[in-house]
Amino acid sequence: MKILSILAQKPSSTGSGIYLTEVLKSFRKMGEEQAVVYGITKEDKVPEFSGVKAYPVYYESTDLPFPVLGMSDEMPYRSTRYRDLTEEMLEAFRLAFLKRVREAVQEFQPDLVLCHHLYLLTALVREAFPGLTIYGFCHNTDLRQMEKHGLKREFIRENIRKLDRIFTPKEAQKKEVIRVYGVEPDKIRNIAIGYNAERFKLPKEDIIYREGIPRRRTVRLPNGEILEKGEALDLLFAGKLGEKKGVFSLLRAVESLFHEEKEKSSLRLFLAGDNGNLTEKEAVYRLAESCSYPIHFLGRLEQEELVKFYQFSDIFTLPSFFDAVPLTVLEALACGNKVVLTALEGLEDFFIENTPASPVFFVQLPKMQNQDEMKKEDMAAFETKLKESIRKATEYTYKNMVSISFLSWDAICKNILDCKD
Incomplete structure (x- = not known):
């Protein structure tokens, strides 16, 4: 044809x-x-x-x-x-x-x-x-x-x-x-x-095990620095660095969690992506500078580089205000990540129907304006829910990898x- x-x-x-x-x-x-x-x-x-x-x-x-x-x-x-x-x-x-x-x-x-x-x-x-x-x-x-x-x-x-x-x-x-x-x-x-099941999969070389799931031992940042997999809990976001993808809320939620959990564990956040709106992008960087935990900006990555960070991270986070079924969520799950995701319409049903055993933790959204705009008065409560969902993901023991190769x-x-x- x-x-x-x-x-x-x-x-x-x-x-x-x-x-x-x-x-x-x-x-x-x-x-x-x-x-x-x-x-x-x-x-x-x-x-x-x-x-x-x-x-x-x-x-x-x-x-x-x-x-x-x-x-x-x-x-x-x-x-x-x-x-x-x-x-x-x-x-x-x-x-x-x-x-x-x-x-x-x-x-x-x-x-x-x-x-x-x-x-x-x-x-x-x-x-x-x-x-x-x-x-x-x-x-x-x-x-x-x-x-x-x-x-x-x-x-x-x-x-x-x-x-x-x-x-x-x-x-x-x-x-x-x-x-x-x-x-x-x-x-x-x-x-x-x-x-792409041929690309997005568990790492097989130079690995360590976290809760029974193989993780990459090291990863190279865009600036050439090599990070090792240590005791820190590694969180990854991939998408547009903007308000509608929940990036500002994510930074604030992780900041709150970091202060509550710093005696128990350390956190690192990796942000993969860019934003054509320079004003909004600069606002993300300013907020990141005020945060107490390590944040690594990776820029826009080709898939062959992004997969390395999926394989290095522990939890993939996508607190988007509007989406269908994000491709990045399936890629992250295939690479062994737990996932924190906003409960957008129909998403919970999608995962229950297609892969009910996957470690996906949903964050409930308030009623939105114009489909993808959150009211200011709802922001604090949403970020608290986001923090708690990330906490649940950190506490969840993930030992048996769930296959999603049929998707x-x-x-x-x-x-x-x-x-x-």
Whole structure:
């Protein structure tokens, strides 16, 4: 089968970018012919998709003279918010992407088109190519954009309803897709998410054991410093360094826990990620400077480097205010971490259904404003709950590793193709 994948932003750095990249790899292993359209800038390293015909669309160029459009308002790289698009910018976006998609369709002649995000580009592609079989992936940020502002909302709704199939990560997203877009329920299939089981796994060389689970003995920081696995409890966060991912709350919660537990144990926190919003990023660094425990900023890591920190850490923390099923959680579990995670809608059900024995500790969220904004008066109580969940994770004895290898990208790709038969 000939499959064309389409993404309006970079095929890296974010959950949807990694999703696209991993799906391309799995389809390649299955022997499918592929092409891909994606957004990028001239400054970026062009990704290497072995055996895949690439049709990049360049932002910050003559045809598209603004930074990459981001499905989140705060991206890990310089970006443009959809809500800030003018009519001229919208038209430039439409022309630039549809030009490349037309080239791909004419040259590649796809049997199936896979569009990531139920948003503007997917709607444009559906309208422009009514005769093609087009499937769309919900990545949750598309739902947030539809709810937070009215950019081309009715145009998007109308064309998303015309997709041949829609994939959602879990039941909560399926219900939201029905509500937000008015899609017929029988068009939607929950296919969960996957992780790269060949990369994300327990360490096997130069290891020590923590509670029966092998951990890396050492890890090298980006500055070249080598840290050894000692008595300290090592916590890891991976994602955008911003308020909506709960980073400020995490820093404060760990500070409180550190003062309460410093006679019993020491703590270290590793933060992997970046933020294209420099003001917010600097605020994270300022707060970190006031903390009493060691904090290591790792920057944005490629997956082959991130896996080393998963294998070194004890607890992975992601106190996000809004998410679907974060890929990083599966990666962390596969590498032997306990996980502290906010109880976002449907997440507890997802883990109960798919991997009930995994050591995942949920933090209850208060009622949010605008889907992903926490009221100031609720912040202190939330951070106390976050601290207690981290404490529970530290006290939990984890001796028998839980396998989640069935949640693979290969299985997801098989489910996608089963819909075409």
